[in-house]
Amino acid sequence: MPFTIREKQELVPTIHQMDVAAPLVAEKAMPGQFVILRIDECGERIPLTIADFDAADKTVTLIFQEIGKTTRQLASLDAGDSIADLAGPLGRASAIERFGTVVCVGGGVGIAPIFPIARGLMEAGNRVISIIGARSADILFWEERMEEASSKLYVTTDDGTKGHHGFVTDIVQNVIESGERIDRVIAIGPPVMMRAVAGVTKPFGVKTVVSLNPIMVDGTGMCGACRVLVGGVTKFACVDGPEFDAHEVDFTLLMSRLAMYLPEEKEALDYEAAAEPTI
Amino acid sequence: MTTESKPEKRPEMAKQLPSERRSNFEEVALGYNRHEAVAEAKRCLDCKKPPCIKGCPVGVDIPRFIRQIAEEDFDSAALTLKSTNSLPAICGRVCPQETQCEAVCVLGKSGKGDPIAIGGLERFVADYEMESGVAAPDLPAPTGRRVAVVGAGPAGLTAAAELAKMGHAVTVFESLHAAGGVLVYGIPEFRLPKSIVAAEVDFIRRLGVDMLLNSVIGKISTVDELLFRYDAVFLGTGAGLPSFLGIDGENLNGVYSANEFLTRVNLMKAYLFPEFDTPVKKGRRTIVVGGGNVAMDAARCALRLGAGEVTIVYRRGEDELPARVEEVLNAKEEGIIFRLLTNPIRILGDENNWVTGMECINMELCEPDESGRCRPVPVPETEHTIPADVVIIAIGTSPNPLVSMTTPDLETARYGTIMADETGATSKPGVFAGGDIVTGSATVISAMGAGKVAAKAIDEYIGGAVRL
Numbered sequence: 001m002p003f004t005i006r007e008k009q010e011l012v013p014t015i016h017q018m019d020v021a022a023p024l025v026a027e028k029a030m031p032g033q034f035v036i037l038r039i040d041e042c043g044e045r046i047p048l049t050i051a052d053f054d055a056a057d058k059t060v061t062l063i064f065q066e067i068g069k070t071t072r073q074l075a076s077l078d079a080g081d082s083i084a085d086l087a088g089p090l091g092r093a094s095a096i097e098r099f100g101t102v103v104c105v106g107g108g109v110g111i112a113p114i115f116p117i118a119r120g121l122m123e124a125g126n127r128v129i130s131i132i133g134a135r136s137a138d139i140l141f142w143e144e145r146m147e148e149a150s151s152k153l154y155v156t157t158d159d160g161t162k163g164h165h166g167f168v169t170d171i172v173q174n175v176i177e178s179g180e181r182i183d184r185v186i187a188i189g190p191p192v193m194m195r196a197v198a199g200v201t202k203p204f205g206v207k208t209v210v211s212l213n214p215i216m217v218d219g220t221g222m223c224g225a226c227r228v229l230v231g232g233v234t235k236f237a238c239v240d241g242p243e244f245d246a247h248e249v250d251f252t253l254l255m256s257r258l259a260m261y262l263p264e265e266k267e268a269l270d271y272e273a274a275a276e277p278t279i
Numbered sequence: 280m281t282t283e284s285k286p287e288k289r290p291e292m293a294k295q296l297p298s299e300r301r302s303n304f305e306e307v308a309l310g311y312n313r314h315e316a317v318a319e320a321k322r323c324l325d326c327k328k329p330p331c332i333k334g335c336p337v338g339v340d341i342p343r344f345i346r347q348i349a350e351e352d353f354d355s356a357a358l359t360l361k362s363t364n365s366l367p368a369i370c371g372r373v374c375p376q377e378t379q380c381e382a383v384c385v386l387g388k389s390g391k392g393d394p395i396a397i398g399g400l401e402r403f404v405a406d407y408e409m410e411s412g413v414a415a416p417d418l419p420a421p422t423g424r425r426v427a428v429v430g431a432g433p434a435g436l437t438a439a440a441e442l443a444k445m446g447h448a449v450t451v452f453e454s455l456h457a458a459g460g461v462l463v464y465g466i467p468e469f470r471l472p473k474s475i476v477a478a479e480v481d482f483i484r485r486l487g488v489d490m491l492l493n494s495v496i497g498k499i500s501t502v503d504e505l506l507f508r509y510d511a512v513f514l515g516t517g518a519g520l521p522s523f524l525g526i527d528g529e530n531l532n533g534v535y536s537a538n539e540f541l542t543r544v545n546l547m548k549a550y551l552f553p554e555f556d557t558p559v560k561k562g563r564r565t566i567v568v569g570g571g572n573v574a575m576d577a578a579r580c581a582l583r584l585g586a587g588e589v590t591i592v593y594r595r596g597e598d599e600l601p602a603r604v605e606e607v608l609n610a611k612e613e614g615i616i617f618r619l620l621t622n623p624i625r626i627l628g629d630e631n632n633w634v635t636g637m638e639c640i641n642m643e644l645c646e647p648d649e650s651g652r653c654r655p656v657p658v659p660e661t662e663h664t665i666p667a668d669v670v671i672i673a674i675g676t677s678p679n680p681l682v683s684m685t686t687p688d689l690e691t692a693r694y695g696t697i698m699a700d701e702t703g704a705t706s707k708p709g710v711f712a713g714g715d716i717v718t719g720s721a722t723v724i725s726a727m728g729a730g731k732v733a734a735k736a737i738d739e740y741i742g743g744a745v746r747l
Contacts, residue, residue, distance in 0.1 A: 024499040038456055044547060044556035045456075070556055085456035087493040217547070217557075220454050220495060221679055222464075222519040223539035227530050234523070234530060239681070253530055256632035260532045264558035271553035 002082035003037075006059055011141040014066045015109060016075050017051070019059045025088045026060050029053035031116035032094025032211065032243055035060065036219035038085040039073055046070050047216045047238070049188075050089060051112035060088070063112035063141075069268040090219045091242045095209075096120040100183035101127040103175060104150065105168050105197055107189025108134055111142050113211060114188045119149035127151045129182075131171045133189075137162035169196045182206050187246065191255050198246035208246035212237045214257055229253050285322045287392030290315040292399055297612040301582050304468045304550050307609060308372070311396075313351075316403040320348035322386065323395050330383040331397060336728030337437070339363045341380060341397055348400055357408035360401060361416075365440035365486075366433070366479045366727065368409060369462060371402025372471050374724045375603050409478050416486055419446040424741045427452065427509040429496045429682060432460020433723045434515030434714025436483055437730030438737070442513075443486035445738050450509070451488055454495040457546065460517055462723070464546040465538070467576050469583070470606075473545075497681035502689070502710060510741040511709045513733055514697060515726070518715035519679040523672055524568065528626030533560055533634035537569070537577045537673035544580045562669030564588045566637050568623055569673030570600040575607065577671045578615045589615050590665060594622040594642050594655045618665070620644070622657065626670055636666040678716050686710075694719060703733030704740075711737055 007019040025035060034049045052061035066072045077083070094117045102121050106114030111132045122128050130150035134140040135158045147153050154171045155163030164171060168189070176182055185208040187197040194210040201208040214226040214237050221239035228237050231248035235241060293309040294300075300307050311319065323345045331341040340359055347356035360367040376398035381387065387394025408414075424447045428439045431453035439449045457463045459476045484490060496502065496516075505512050521536030523529050540559065543549040547557035565581040567574050570593035582589045591610070593600065596619050600607055611617070620642045627636045641661035644653035678695040690698040690706035696719055703711040713729030715721055 024494070028499055042548075042555045044558075085493050087454060087456070087495055089498055090495065217539060217542055218455065218464075220519070220681060222521070223542050224521045224523070224536040225539050229530060253632065257530070257532060260560075261558050264552065268553045268556060268558070 002084055003086045004082045005077055005079050006057075008077065008079045010075075011063070012139045014075075015139060015141060016064055016066070018062045018064075018074070018077075019057075020062060020083060020086060021058055022060050022086050022088070023058035025086065026053045026058050027055045029060060029089040030093030031096060031120045032113070033089035033091050034219070034242060035062070035086050035088030036090060036216065037062075037083050037087075039070065039077075040084050043073075043084065044070055045085075045217055045219070047090070047213070047219055049113035049211065049213075049242075050116070052116055063109060065109045068265045069272055072269075072272075087219065091238060092240075094120065094186070094211075094243055096124050098125045101129065101181060103172060103182055103185040104128055104130045105172060105185065105187035105189065105193075106130070106132045106146070107168055107187075107193040108139075110187075110189030110193070110211075111140075111146065114186070115142060115145055115149055117186060117188075118146065122149055122151070129175055130154070131156065131168045131175075133157065133168040133193075135159065167196065168193060169200050172197055172200050176201065176204050176206060184209070185246075186210070186243075191251050191258065194246060194249075195251040198249070198251075202247050209243050210246040210249060211242045212244060212249065212254060213242065214254060215260065227257070285392070286318075289319055289322070289393040289396040289399075292396075297614070300469065301613040302585075304583055306472055307469050310406055311399050311403045316348055316400055317351060319396050320345045320400060322392070323349065324386055326385050330385065331380040331395075334380040334383040336379065336724045337364050337731050339380075339401075344404060345395065345397070345400055348404060353404060353407045354411075354414075356404045358414075360404055361408075361482075364727070365437055365483055367401050368405035368475045369433075369471060369479055370724055370727070371398050371400075371405050372475070373462075373466060374398055375722060377604065379724065409475070413478070413482055416444075416482070418487055419444065421448065422446040424448065424511075425450070425509045426511050426513065426737060426741070427505045428513045428515065429502075429505075430454075430460060430515040430517055430714075430716075431458035431480070431490060431492075432515055432517050432714065432726065433462065434517070434716075434726035434730040435460070435513065436480065437727040438513045438515060438713065438734045439488045439730075440483045440486055441731050441734030442737060443483070443488050445734070447738070447741070449488045451490045452494040452496050452500075453490060453492050455546065456492050458490050458492065464542045465573065465576070467541070467545050467580050469579070470576065495681065497685040502682060502686040502707070506709055511711065511737045513703070513730070513737060514682055514705070514710065514712040514716055515714045515730060516679050516682050516716045517726075518676045518720040520677045521672070522675045522677060524623060524674065526623060526625050528628055528634070529672070531626055531628040531634045531670075532632050533562065533668055534626060534670045534672070535560075537567070537573045537671050538676065540577050540671045541573070541580065544584070550580070550584060559584065560669050562586045562667065564590075564667045565669040565671065566590050566592055566665060566667040567671045567673055568592050569675070570595065570602060571673065571675070572602045572606055574671075574673035575602045575610045575615075577673050579610055579613060581669065581671065582613055582615060586669065590618055590667075591615055592618050592621050592623060592637070592639060592665070594620065595653065596620055596644060599644075599653070620655065622655065624662065627664065634668055634670050636664050637670060638662060638664050676715075676720050678719070682716075701732070702736035703729060704736060709740065711740075
């Protein structure tokens with residue numbers, strides 16, 4: 001039974017939002033969980049974090065950036081089109097408790113999955129300080145949503161076109177050094193960003209959680225493609241995570257494993273380009 | 280030649296030549312033709328007390344279907360098979376008949392000749408039926424009872440088919456995007472074509488079984504939630520969690536679990552990349568660690584992907600290889616190198632985290648211990664390095680905990696298997712289990728046997744005797 005795309009929009013250049021009808025997934029989804037989808041018979045299975053879910057509307061919201069062949073193909077689909085397969089909600093849900101004051105950091109496409117977590121933490125009675133960052137203002141999205149889901153929101157851009165000119169870590173450092181008691185930090189974004197956030201919070205001993213995005217195939221613990229090293233122990237991100245203690249994660253291993261299929265990704269794109277009509 | 284004399288030898292099944300098949304994914308064994316099948320069927324002694332039926336975990340009436348082949352009544356032979364076995368084309372290909380039905384064949388045991396090629400004949404009939412169009416099954420009157428089956432592997436499919444034949448409404452929940460479990464993600468195309476699995480799954484659908492794919496129980500519903508909507512639940516979730524060696528270097532790029540490697544190649548069709556989107560590393564030199572059927576499958580897939588050199592590293596000797604003799608032979612014919620009595624110490628990598636080889640040590644077998652198994656022990660100062668750019672770990676799997684984790688009152692044993700009695704009943708009323716989730720990794724046919732037994736127990740539990 002295919003999964004119909006209800007709504008689709010390009011939020012900012014190359015980053016797309018898709019609301020997909022998936023009643024059972026929408027009913028059970030929790031912040032921090034992900035789905036695995038496969039576009040068609042020839043497709044690969046890719047994990048995407050659930051950015052939002054609406055049990056009444058029976059949809060899940062997915063946000064993705066065009067990077068490789070699959071995400072480009074996904075971006076070419078419109079409302080009314082469908083996806084062959086979508087399984088979820090997978091992974092362990094984010095811990096939503098009353099921690100006190102929580103800093104939520106979202107970088108790039110990572111703003112999408114941090115949103116439901118921030119909202120959940122607010123509803124649970126936390127003070128939520130959110131920091132969202134992007135390379136430039138024109139690819140920053142969901143600022144309004146994050147504003148609503150946070151007690152306080154900071155925006156950073158690498159090029160200074162909006163908010164703080166610099167990185168999210170600058171603000172994380174400032175917030176911690178301001179002396180306010182921070183009970184927890186959760187950071188989702190590119191591995192380099194998550195590693196940097198972990199580096200900033202570690203000296204202060206602030207509990208920090210990151211959501212890892214390794215390559216996956218089945219997403220149910222069956223293949224072990226998503227092996228990550230946490231505190232010296234091999235874990236499967238799909239069933240043991242995707243969230244882990246940032247201070248224990250081996251980010252170097254994560255990044256090298258993410259680069260495993262770069263030659264094949266290029267080959268797939270070249271094959272696609274060659275197959276396109278040349279008129 | 281008198282009419283009583285029968286040939287001693289079974290016909291040898293035609294196979295693709297090793298030199299050809301090592302570079303394609305098409306089926307290796309080509310099956311018997313009509314003439315060979317009938318001749319082989321005529322060798323059967325048609326014993327009065329046939330031990331072969333007892334040798335079959337699902338109790339196929341073997342002499343009957345073989346007699347029907349001998350009479351060239353293939354349609355009836357197909358009906359006989361299908362009445363007890365819903366997946367005959369699969370079993371004909373992947374069952375270890377040599378240790379089951381064929382092992383107890385009177386012809387073989389009496390020393391008068393080869394045992395009857397029961398597997399080859401089963402495959403012949405199933406393929407004949409598929410080619411000539413499978414008859415629509417007769418469906419009994421609905422009982423009004425509903426059963427949920429978790430997992431569409433051999434155990435789940437068999438339980439579902441049996442329950443449907445009893446008139447119960449069956450829904451199968453499968454986490455992957457295709458039904459078949461290990462039959463689609465694990466066993467390669469060249470041993471079990473996916474079109475064969477699809478056809479047998481389709482037969483089960485036509486029995487009225489509803490298959491919900493992409494449905495991960497433990498996530499979209501718990502077992503307790505299923506019990507609100509169904510009269511009973513069968514768990515056939517298999518042993519899907521890959522084991523690793525726990526040695527240095529296992530997280531290097533280019534190191535796969537056999538599950539991942541085979542899933543990429545078989546289920547995701549990475550051998551057709553980039554036409555299909557899923558990639559897999561095609562090593563120049565591949566090492567496979569392990570000696571079971573899965574190791575043979577992985578090695579032979581790697582070879583077909585174009586690896587120039589594929590080596591199986593196994594810590595015991597030739598006689599201890601757990602794989603089917605036939606599969607070991609196939610692998611050897613294709614040029615797979617066997618380094619037996621060799622054990623990995625660590626996997627070596629370069630500065631970019633890529634595999635470069637594996638350090639191993641020679642082993643020797645000591646005297647058998649109380650369990651009768653010879654324990655391999657390392658031979659000092661025999662460390663050596665085998666170069667490789669892909670390493671596949673095929674040392675076994677353990678049960679997937681997704682269901683037991685979310686079902687608190689389900690008793691599990693060591694290593695996470697679900698506790699079930701001989702009928703498949705678990706510690707939780709209304710919940711039955713069978714296959715690898717109960718036994719740990721075993722064979723397709725034993726899982727099917729468990730599915731069949733549990734179906735009968737479920738029928739009794741939900742009061743199947745009282746038809747509406």
